Amino acid sequence: MKQIQFKNTQISFSDTGKGTAIVLLHGFLENKKMWDFYISEFAKKNRVIAIDLLGHGESECLGYVHSMEDHADAVQAVLSDLRIRKAIFIGHSMGGYVALAFAELYPENTKGLVLLNSTARADSDERKINRDRAVKAVKQSFINFISLAIANLFSENNKECLALEIENVKKEALKTPLQGIVASLEGMKIRMDREVLLHLTPYPKLIVLGEKDSVLPYEETKEQLENTSVKLISFPDGHMSHIENRDELLVLLLSFCKKI
Secondary structure, X not given: OEEEEEOOEEEEEEEEXXXXXXXXXXXXXXXXXXXXXXXXHHOOOOEEEEEOOOOOOOOOOOOOOOOHHHHHHHHHHHHHHHOOOOEEEEEXXXXXXXXXXXXXXXXXXXXXXXXXXXXXXXXXXXXXXXXXXXXXXXXXXXXXXXXXXXXXXXXXXXXXXXXXXXXXXXXXXXOOOHHHHHHHHXXXXXXXXXXXXXXXXXXXXXXXXXXXXXXXXXXXXXXXHOXXXXXXXXXXXXXXXXXXXXXXXXXXXXXXXXOO
């Protein structure tokens, strides 16, 4: 584990391997440990940087709202410290929103982009209301909120066979401080629509979706890829493709990165 200071805030990350840089960005309630299986494989031929986003894992909170731009600036601070000029970004869920913010703010540093169970669109009015409800819920009952939120990320047919993995995700999520949870919910609620990046950016792009994702409706999310060169891969499961479809996803990501 390594650390830097960003705006008087500690940011934690790992730096493994050599070669073309791959930056791994975890989702809401996750941390860099979610990538452990993938890091060991990616690092055989690439330099892999996994970052704890603001208010998650071992990174501290910056404020009461962590905008996607705040997260992106923290990511850039890490890359600048490591003297990495260009990288391929793989972001899961909220990590995808951060990757998109980074790609908009630092286009010259973006070599490729993977949105894993994520979207380029802003929150709908309904989702913004649900974010506010989530803020109230987590303040009222932290443990219940975490338990329900994590279980909802997996498809129904995987909840029994992946029970151990789901418990491990919950344990890591429970380490997330209340301020970090609320700050990210508020930040996701106000994030910009970045669908234009899917159309106009020159680097390779891939989006991976789960057909039974209860967080991001599959058909609705897929619509944004019309008339783009973005490659779509669909799995028959939920929001946690890195767990539910681990081996297939690894092959897919290795192939994508190898071609860049």
